[in-house]
Amino acid sequence: MASDAVLTKSQFFKPQFNLTEVTNLEELHQKLPTPVSARELSGYNSQWALVLLTLSNSNDVQDYILRFGYPSMQNILIVGFDKSGKKLFEAKSGKLVPFSERVVADSEYLFPIHVPTNESITLAIELKTTGSMQFPFEIYSDIEMLHHTQKKFLFFGVYYGIILFILAYSLFIFMSFGGRLFSRYFFYILSVVVAQMSLHGIAYKYLWPDLPHWNKVSTLFFVAFMFFSLSQFTRVSLNTKESAIKIDWLLKGFSVFSAFLAIFSIVSYGNTVIRLVGIATSCLPLIFVPAGIVGLVKKSKFAPYYLPAILFYIIGASLYGLKDAGVLPPSFVTENGILLGSLLEVSFFSIGLGAHIRDLKFNADRVVIENKIHSEIANLATQMAHDIRSPLSALNLLSDHLQEASDEKRDLLKGSTQRINEIANSMLQKAKSKNLFTLQEAAADSAKSSPVARTSFKEVCENVLSEKMLLVENSQLQICLLNSLPEALVRVDAADFARALSNILNNSIEAIGNNPGTIFIKSDLNLKEQTLTLEVRDTGVGMSSETLRKVGAKGFTFGKTNGTGLGLHQVRATLKKGDGRLSIQSKVNEGTTITCLLPIVT
CATH class of the missing domain: 1.20.120 (Four Helix Bundle (Hemerythrin (Met), subunit A))
Structure with missing residues (x-):
């Protein structure tokens, strides 16, 4: 109880009758069962309870407010009796009572009580709910109630002020960002x-x-x-x-x-x-x-x-x-x-x-910066593709006049210049797709014409292997072809596949270094599975299991002073683009085996 001006006595009952049937206090006492403790009725133990409060006033203040502080209570009926037992008033409130029928128009359940000085009254309070049963009764004088209301409004004002501001903020960011x-x-x-x-x-x-x-x-x-x-x-x-x-x-x-x-x-x-x-x-x-x-x-x-x-x-x-x-x-x-x-x-x-x-x-700022960088790279690639064509023309012309060179070497020189030319064309095409077209145009152009790549596996392998065999001609390293290259079309771009195979062989050559060693190349065509397997095995220095987990990641390089970390990353990306797969096995001081699985085109 909030007020010390009103002394109270309380009793709790499990009623077997409706309070509206009672006309006076004597009749009420006759109908009341044996009192029980408040705990027996609290919580979900009961849906119907009757509380008897005796209020005695020894103060000059005679008007009070009875507050019931549980907002989920559904029905509250209060009947007041004077000390002679005469019915003084009847008031109702609760969650199910229309707001207009409440004694006090407030979100809380409030009941005005008049207790004459040096007298007492009895309040019979009937509570009904399908939820939890609670008995949070408090009695306030008018001044005490004013202070309580001010504190409540202050707390609710702070809470709902903050929460409504956050609600408006959430609506604003939703409208701004979606x-x-x-x-x-x-x-x-x-x-x-x-x-x-x-x-x-x-x-x-x-x-x-x-x-x-x-x-x-x-x-x-x-x-x-x-x-x-x-x-x-x-x-x-x-x-x-x-x-x-x-x-x-x-x-x-x-x-x-x-x-x-x-x-x-x-x-x-x-x-x-x-x-x-x-x-x-x-x-x-x-x-x-x-x-x-x-x-x-x-x-x-x-x-x-x-x-x-x-x-x-x-x-x-x-x-x-x-x-x-x-x-x-x-x-x-x-x-x-x-x-x-x-x-x-x-x-x-x-x-x-x-x-x-x-x-x-x-991230938005980073995208802008990355787009700017991509644009600059695309411009650079375009310029490089343009500028490289002049020396390529000169090399082609020179190869026609190398009478003293063997046909094999002249063919190799022509094949190498052709591959550089294809790389230049590829760079130019990628530069255009990133720089000269909008994303929508590029997507539409890709949707309209993206033919399945059809590359001669044997032709690309022979060209790259001829180049690498010439490269190691005067060294202690040997490139050994274990079986004949199958005649098959694979689903990868020719220039990308040539670059990938060149990167794999370069890694094997660098792994062997100046030491005696061998690179074994084996291919297998599986018509049933519609796949072609290319295996490149070297007798180089090999890699540890920790290095093996990292190899192939963009930017990761191992054992090379000037490595860029792009070689095996490009190989994996090329195979993935053609629905192929790359696997790597390696042991320190035993060598490395790289296996490429390529879908074939029938």
């Missing part, structure tokens, strides 16, 4: 705001004062909608669909269950749906905390903000639930646990989304 993340965030914040307004009676006062049935089901409906929105926001913010498939399925299931609860609360309100919402609430730490932990393990950028946010909400909701069940006494923290928890939760979410927006801006 996307699933910001839309899910907006609807979650909206569900939090409306659920809290419904829970505390503010929505009943300002939004639907003449809809008592909707007011009865609205809190459960919006709590279920809040759970649904939180599940969807979690899936998107932590990217569980890609990073945590089992958690994602769990969140999907919880979303469906929450949607079912929202609909069920409207069509069949009662103990069942109340208990189901309670079960859903108890599942929050079992679903969303693991989701946040998995997000941290998977290095989700939003997880460091998500996990503490969800923990704050769960702690606040748990305090309120324990108070609701009668385990914890009513206090500022337990009565406002959900408000405090949700405020901290959405604040952390907003900070996390702010960091996400900064990342979006950084």
